[in-house]
Amino acid sequence: MAFELPDLPYAMDALEPFISKQTLEFHYGKHHQAYVNNLNNLVPGSEFAWATLEDIIRKAAGGIFNNGAQVWNHTFYWNCLAPKAGGEPKGSIQDAIVESFGSFSAFRDEFTKAAATLFGSGWAWLVKTPEGKLKIVQESNAGNPLRNGFTPLLTCDVWEHAYYLDKQNRRPDYISDFWNLVDWTAVKNRL
Numbered sequence: 498m499a500f501e502l503p504d505l506p507y508a509m510d511a512l513e514p515f516i517s518k519q520t521l522e523f524h525y526g527k528h529h530q531a532y533v534n535n536l537n538n539l540v541p542g543s544e545f546a547w548a549t550l551e552d553i554i555r556k557a558a559g560g561i562f563n564n565g566a567q568v569w570n571h572t573f574y575w576n577c578l579a580p581k582a583g584g585e586p587k588g589s590i591q592d593a594i595v596e597s598f599g600s601f602s603a604f605r606d607e608f609t610k611a612a613a614t615l616f617g618s619g620w621a622w623l624v625k626t627p628e629g630k631l632k633i634v635q636e637s638n639a640g641n642p643l644r645n646g647f648t649p650l651l652t653c654d655v656w657e658h659a660y661y662l663d664k665q666n667r668r669p670d671y672i673s674d675f676w677n678l679v680d681w682t683a684v685k686n687r688l
């Protein structure tokens with residue numbers, strides 16, 4: 498049973514001018530595809546030959562974990578973004594953010610800081626805890642909050658490959674543009 502690269506939920510140029518077509522061609526078409534290919538080369542004959550990606554994230558280590566989590570993380574990231582999105586969340590997700598962080602702008606500042614200050618490669622996440630609170634977590638490399646019992650709601654990929662073609666070393670500019678693409682309806686549906 499081979500893992501497959503899921504379709505991108507929009508056209509390669511749909512996130513312009515914030516994320517370029519060229520970045521999506523490499524980030525989705527090359528990086529995400531490479532994690533799928535690597536995983537398919539690693540799992541046959543292992544104890545994860547018939548596992549789901551979620552099982553791999555919770556139980557695997559080494560290359561199988563790294564590539565499996567990166568497949569999941571990227572699919573999730575694409576589904577956090579949408580053209581003509583961004584702005585302020587509405588409804589239950591807005592209420593949950595205000596309850597946990599005080600205001601949307603306080604949440605946005607804290608998430609921005611988590612993404613900007615993550616040392617090296619990794620992911621900033623908004624998660625729901627088992628107690629139902631919202632929380633921001635940083636994960637290095639392929640890290641995924643499912644491993645700690647959290648429900649992922651939103652993520653920002655801060656690996657350099659996510660922004661270097663468009664922004665070179667300016668990670669803060671990429672994060673600033675990220676807010677114009679967040680699909681709050683999708684985030685709300687994960688609550």
Ligand code: MN
Nearest residue numbers: 654656658659
């Ligand atoms: Mn990436």
